[in-house]
Amino acid sequence: MNTRRYTIPELPEVETIKSQLNKVLPMKVKEVHFSNVSDSIVKDKDFSAKGKELLKVERKGKVLRFFFEDELRVISGLGMSGSWRISKEWIDVKHTHVQLVGENADGPLYLGYVDPRRFGNMHFLTEEHEANWLERLGPDVSSLEFTLEYLLKLKKERPMKVIKPFLLEQNFFSGVGNYMASEICARAGIRPTRKMKTLTKNDLSNLLQATKMVLDDSIETGGTTFSGGYADAYGEKGRGVTNLVVFYQKICGLCHKSEVKKITLAGRGTYYCPTCQR
Structure with missing residues (x-):
């Protein structure tokens, strides 16, 4: 058997991260920080999340959907090695390419997107553009559509x-x-x-x-x-x-x-x- 074993996030892994993120939301975003190479991940920037409230996170397939106020969305595909991290302090994990800085009901909150291989993708979109993007995905295999x-x-x-x-x-x-x-x-x-x-x-x-x-x-x-x-x-x-x-x-x-x-x-x-x- 091949001894080089890597886990690419699939539905169960993305569902786990979604559930963990929702436990610390809603969050008021005060700042958004991008790494010097984040353009290889962040493909669309229809809006800035700075000053916006992040209300909840949902999932379709292997994609996370961040719901902000004013009907704004962030789609986050984790690729081969992507993950979101939760912290009460600045996230200094290597390969953190996007970091949302703000607060929730319990105080300071930091959400960081970590991706060593940078095969993930992220899109800051309006509701209409998100709907267009999601059309490429078939029925979620955990949904009632999968029959x-x-x-x-x-x-x-x-x-x-x-x-x-x-x-x-x-x-x-x-x-x-x-x-x-x-x-x-x-x-x-x-x-x-x-x-x-x-x-x-x-x-x-x-x-x-x-x-x-x-x-x-x-x-x-x-x-x-x-x-x-x-x-x-x-x-x-x-x-x-x-x-x-x-x-x-x-x-x-x-x-x-x-x-x-x-x-x-x-x-x-x-x-x-x-x-x-x-």
């Missing part, structure tokens, strides 16, 4: 799609990343190499339930961190590795006997159990 009927529709419209790499397409499965895709296929008992046209209604029902199971387990444990990558808003690692059944595993966590196989699909490492997945 068996939706999966049956995708099977009809995209019959030749290979299921595992298809799960990574955010315009169809918003929120799913690489470790989740392998785990969903495993828990659904579906080989990652199968095409949509081969999946029965029962297979798709299993896929739906497997998605919920993977999400619930990972969110409950604060996301998933391997030896590097994701940390939550307080710099803590997620404990979701305890729930994994195939991803980076040597023996399948479902049957507890078969050796997990690794293949590459659409350029991404993919793990599956040859016994449990058909």
